[in-house]
């Protein structure tokens with residue numbers, strides 16, 4: 352998955368800086384023949400023509416039940432997300448019918464489970480599904496894992512929101528019949544049996560087991576898609592743009608360029624024959640979502656982005672940022688994963704310890720391929736890593752990454768989740784540098800992931816507890832030391848020591864700054880849990896001259912009360928302040944209001960940045976750096 356990395360920071364940036372500096376976001380189906388004979392196929396019908404009160408009806412035929420009772424479950428959590436979703440909240444009017452069409456009693460066991468007794472008489476169950484997009488119910492479903500029901504316009508079917516499984520029958524094959532309006536077209540990686548359809552009104556999708564249902568979203572939307580083949584992969588991008596602002600073909604070139612570079616980077620890896628990108632562009636006037644992004648699947652991804660973004664912002668952010676990350680999930684967790692992921696427990700989640708790999712290495716690859724394939728230069732790659740280092744410091748740097756991963760649904764681990772895209776990627780980078788150093792340039796983390804994907808693969812999971820030892824056995828003792836101290840252990844990583852091996856050095860310089868933001872638009876303020884604006888530890892000369900201290904809560908600026916609504920405007924005004932202008936701040940320090948007055952002085956601050964050193968082509972550090980970034 353990929354979403355904006357730090358909600359608070361992002362909210363701050365959005366609320367304070369939108370329009371000033373722009374919005375920052377971090378950035379085969381097996382046959383069912385055998386089962387058919389035994390008539391085990393779970394038959395699902397979804398009727399998208401008949402939308403009633405923003406809901407659609409789903410009917411489930413489980414075939415003959417042999418047990419006395421049966422429990423139908425809708426997922427509480429799905430792979431690729433790391434928080435409880437409880438899709439069952441959106442199911443209403445759950446009914447069971449016997450073979451004579453009489454209603455049978457149903458017991459609701461919990462948010463996501465319904466039990467039918469005397470199940471031997473059960474013919475079918477049916478229920479109505481409400482979508483998550485415009486629901487007023489409280490829930491924690493990420494928008495890209497959400498569902499949309501918009502009559503005659505768009506159906507965004509993350510299937511766990513619509514289709515469940517009978518306890519003990521998760522491995523049974525599925526057939527999903529969807530009837531839909533003629534003006535809407537399906538995009539999905541599920542096998543569609545209805546390929547010769549004469550009218551565009553129905554589809555019949557098949558899946559070998561429930562995990563495959565959950566892994567294959569379907570979008571129905573008016574035709575707005577492009578398809579092409581690159582390096583053997585059929586890629587389709589389907590876009591729903593509610594106000595017809597964006598066409599899929601507008602970003603086709605950017606997508607082609609990216610997939611080509613990615614598949615070149617992954618040369619030798621088994622990837623996929625097909626990749627479908629399902630994009631829902633939301634209207635920010637309608638949905639006030641401040642977190643959006645994408646969710647990965649083996650051969651597709653669902654993406655939610657603002658429709659108000661320019662074509663350039665969609666190319667840079669959505670294609671090169673978000674979708675490139677999702678595409679690399681083909682490697683992990685989709686082809687290299689533990690048992691926890693392989694046979695996912697949708698209702699009693701058992702998390703894996705290896706988010707450093709699933710999200711971290713994926714996000715690292717999404718950066719590394721760009722420098723490797725010449726899309727960006729070395730310094731730009733180092734700048735991106737530096738950004739990750741500074742963002743990662745906002746999280747707990749003394750937390751064991753494997754422990755955090757295992758317990759990611761609970762606090763205090765859950766609030767460190769976004770660090771998987773920061774420190775997780777940096778763990779990938781650190782391992783890469785160590786591997787290149789130990790192998791004298793010959794073997795990096797890309798080689799390691801390829802070896803692991805050959806050893807395991809999409810159908811063969813590893814044991815969660817044993818994979819680190821195995822990686823160490825496959826590589827070098829230094830890799831084991833790193834895991835022990837910095838991934839399993841809780842010692843922060845000394846990035847400068849690693850960078851020094853590859854001729855990248857930290858330089859500190861004094862630079863001019865504006866009052867609230869430095870020249871790279873990093874703010875000197877942040878927002879706390881009470882939605883108050885406070886000063887960070889990092890300071891500048893003008894703040895020091897006024898006597899501002901770290902932790903001071905900012906109440907007013909030049910007698911104008913400041914809050915999240917008007918902060919952007921006030922910050923905008925501060926860009927005009929000149930030396931000698933009078934400044935008056937009211938802050939709260941240790942619970943007491945303090946007035947800080949003075950004249951604006953020249954504002955300078957220290958900026959440390961990592962620089963690629965020019966050492967000459969035959970310097971051993973440069974040789975190692977080339978192996979690392981270009982190898």
Ligand SMILES: [Zn+2]
Pocket residue numbers: 352353647676677680709710713
């Ligand atoms: Zn991800």
